Each structure stands twice: as C-alpha cells, then as structure tokens.
Amino acid sequence: MKYKSLIGLVLFILMVAGCSNNFEKNSQDLEKKEFEQEELDTIEPEFTFPLTGIRTAEPSTNRIVSVMVNNHPAARPQSGLSQADIVFEILAEGQTTRFLAMFQSEKPEVVGPVRSARPYYFNLANAYNALYVYHGAADHIEDMLRGGAADHLNGSYFDNDGHLFNRDSSRVAPHNSYLNFTAVEEVARNQGYEMEVEHKPLSFLEQDQLDDLTGESVSEVSLSYGQETVRYQYDQTADAYLRYNGDQQTVDLNDQAPIQLNNVFIMETAHQVIDEQGRREIDFTSGGNAYLLQKGLIQKIQWQNIDGHIVPVQDGDPVDLVPGKTWINVIPTSPGLAGVDEIE
Numbered sequence: 001m002k003y004k005s006l007i008g009l010v011l012f013i014l015m016v017a018g019c020s021n022n023f024e025k026n027s028q029d030l031e032k033k034e035f036e037q038e039e040l041d042t043i044e045p046e047f048t049f050p051l052t053g054i055r056t057a058e059p060s061t062n063r064i065v066s067v068m069v070n071n072h073p074a075a076r077p078q079s080g081l082s083q084a085d086i087v088f089e090i091l092a093e094g095q096t097t098r099f100l101a102m103f104q105s106e107k108p109e110v111v112g113p114v115r116s117a118r119p120y121y122f123n124l125a126n127a128y129n130a131l132y133v134y135h136g137a138a139d140h141i142e143d144m145l146r147g148g149a150a151d152h153l154n155g156s157y158f159d160n161d162g163h164l165f166n167r168d169s170s171r172v173a174p175h176n177s178y179l180n181f182t183a184v185e186e187v188a189r190n191q192g193y194e195m196e197v198e199h200k201p202l203s204f205l206e207q208d209q210l211d212d213l214t215g216e217s218v219s220e221v222s223l224s225y226g227q228e229t230v231r232y233q234y235d236q237t238a239d240a241y242l243r244y245n246g247d248q249q250t251v252d253l254n255d256q257a258p259i260q261l262n263n264v265f266i267m268e269t270a271h272q273v274i275d276e277q278g279r280r281e282i283d284f285t286s287g288g289n290a291y292l293l294q295k296g297l298i299q300k301i302q303w304q305n306i307d308g309h310i311v312p313v314q315d316g317d318p319v320d321l322v323p324g325k326t327w328i329n330v331i332p333t334s335p336g337l338a339g340v341d342e343i344e
Contacts, residue, residue: 049105051085053204053323062104063195064130065184068121069099070113075175076245080111082252082259088310090330091271092118093279095226100124103181104199110254112178113171114155117141120282126150127308129197131188135165135177151193153184163187202309205320213322215297220343223266223331230329232264234296241293243327262324264293265312267303268336282330284310289337294322298342 045055069078083106092098100121117137125132135155145152155177158164164183168176185195222231231244240260243250250259267290270283290303292312304313312319
C-alpha cells in the first residue's frame with residue numbers, strides 16, 4: 001500500500017509540474033502574441049487610397065465610380081454622399097448645382113437621386129479614369145458617350161429594373177432614381193468595362209506635417225450659386241467641415257450622418273451658356289484662382305489641371321491635401337472668389 005501511495009504521490013507531482021509548465025508556456029505564447037500585435041499596430045499600412053490618402057493594408061485597385069447626383073431641393077437629403085471620396089459641385093442649368101460624386105475607398109449600398117449627363121461632368125470622370133454613372137441624356141450627349149467619351153452606365157437602360165436602379169415611390173420623378181451601388185461592378189463588367197485599375201494618387205500631407213499648415217483662421221465660409229447659398233462651418237471637435245445648403249445641413253438620407261470634409265477646395269473658372277436650355281460649357285483646363293480650406297485655415301492659391309486631375313497649387317507647385325474627404329466647389333469667374341464670404 002505504501003508503494004502505491006508513493007507512486008500516486010509521484011504521479012500527482014509530475015501532473016502538477018506538467019500543468020505548471022503548460023500554463024507557463026501558454027502565458028509566454030500569449031505574451032508573445034500580444035507583443036507581436038502591438039508591433040503590428042505601430043506599423044503604418046503600406047498602401048493608401050488614391051483619392052483620400054488614408055492608409056490601407058492592401059493595394060487599392062478597384063476602379064473609381066463617379067455618379068451624377070441630383071441637388072435640386074426636392075432631391076435632398078441625398079443618399080451615399082457621406083461615403084464619397086471627392087465631390088465636385090458644379091452648376092447645371094439655371095442656378096442649380098449637381099454633384100459628381102467619386103467613390104473608391106468606400107462603397108455605399110445606395111446612391112442618389114441620380115440625374116442626367118453633361119459633357120463637363122463625364123469629361124472630368126474620364127480624366128480620373130472613373131466609370132461614369134448617370135440617368136438619361138440629350139441625344140447628342142448620349143451619342144458622345146456611345147462614341148467613347150467615357151466608360152458609362154445610363155440608368156435609362158436599367159430604369160427601375162430592381163437590380164442596378166430603383167425608383168423611390170416617396171419622391172417624384174426626376175428626383176427619385178436611385179443607384180444600387182453594390183450591383184455596379186457586376187453590370188459594368190458585363191458591359192465589358194475594366195474594373196481593376198491602377199489610379200494615380202493625389203498628393204497628401206504626412207501625419208507629422210499636419211501641424212505645420214499655414215493660412216488665415218476662418219470658422220465659416222459661404223458662397224452663392226445665384227440665390228442658392230452654400231456654407232461650410234469648421235467643427236473643431238470633429239476636426240472637419242460641415243456643409244449646409246442655406247440653413248439646411250447636408251446629411252446622408254441613409255443614416256442622417258452629416259457630411260464631414262477634410263478639404264474644401266473652391267475654384268473659379270469661366271462658364272459659358274451655350275444653348276436655349278441654359279446648358280453650359282465650363283473651362284477645366286486653363287487654371288485660375290482658388291481657396292483651400294483645411295483644419296480651420298484658409299489659403300488663397302490657384303488651381304491647375306495636372307494630368308487630368310484638378311489640384312490646388314501655390315507658385316506652380318501642388319499643395320498637399322489633408323488625408324480624408326474633399327469637396328470641390330466650381331464657381332463662375334464672375335463674381336468668383338470675390339463673392340466668397342469669410343467669418344473668423
């Protein structure tokens with residue numbers, strides 16, 4: 001019996017020692033994994049999104065998708081704008097603007113309402129190597145697109161098909177056509193378009209350069225498109241610009257998220273009305289004066305068209321953007337920047 005007790009005691013001691021060793025090994029393995037994760041967390045991702053400069057772990061080769069978004073008062077609030085990397089706001093007919101919203105780093109579920117094509121919008125889209133999505137066009141404009149002016153998807157051919165486009169019964173046409181963004185890539189590939197491309201990135205500030213920005217401190221800027229006023233307020237807490245049409249804040253219909261911008265770029269250029277319908281030609285090649293708003297500061301600079309990209313420049317050199325989202329307001333040279341009001 002004594003031998004059996006002794007053997008049992010030895011086995012118990014060995015078992016406890018083994019458990020202790022396993023516990024120590026598991027603790028060491030856990031500490032090693034935590035250390036390795038901390039090391040990974042301190043390493044910045046290698047790649048960046050081309051339109052935002054935000055870091056990403058994987059190469060970002062999905063093609064930019066640009067969408068013609070309605071800005072008529074009956075179309076507000078819009079869907080999907082909070083996820084656009086860049087938005088161009090440009091006059092269409094009369095004193096109403098439309099948006100060319102460019103999506104690359106984020107993919108919303110729904111975008112709209114979607115409106116009809118204009119040449120200066122799809123020429124911009126083509127210059128950024130973006131797929132151009134719109135709903136309807138005059139015959140001569142449609143002929144230009146079919147002739148190869150830009151890779152495109154026309155909602156008129158998919159109107160209310162339930163797959164690529166839907167009509168929203170809560171709004172009245174032409175302010176109720178919505179793009180199912182999740183179907184764009186499939187439909188575009190079926191049309192023979194390439195959806196994996198290498199985009200030339202815009203220039204962005206590094207993190208350690210953000211505190212070195214110069215300019216005049218301004219809390220709010222407003223500009224007018226005829227009787228329509230657009231305002232940008234700098235929110236120090238969010239470190240971003242909030243956008244307003246008059247007193248109405250621009251939010252996303254999908255979730256009521258406010259539009260928050262890291263760069264606001266206001267550029268003046270020549271506008272010319274070319275027909276009885278009030279359609280325009282707009283100069284996106286000659287360059288001109290501009291304002292750039294970043295982190296509560298405003299700089300008077302210039303804009304240039306460099307390799308198809310509309311970029312801010314100072315004395316001929318590109319001005320880096322703050323990483324994040326950018327809104328570009330295109331205004332006529334009369335009154336031009338003189339019509340932009342600033343509030344300190």
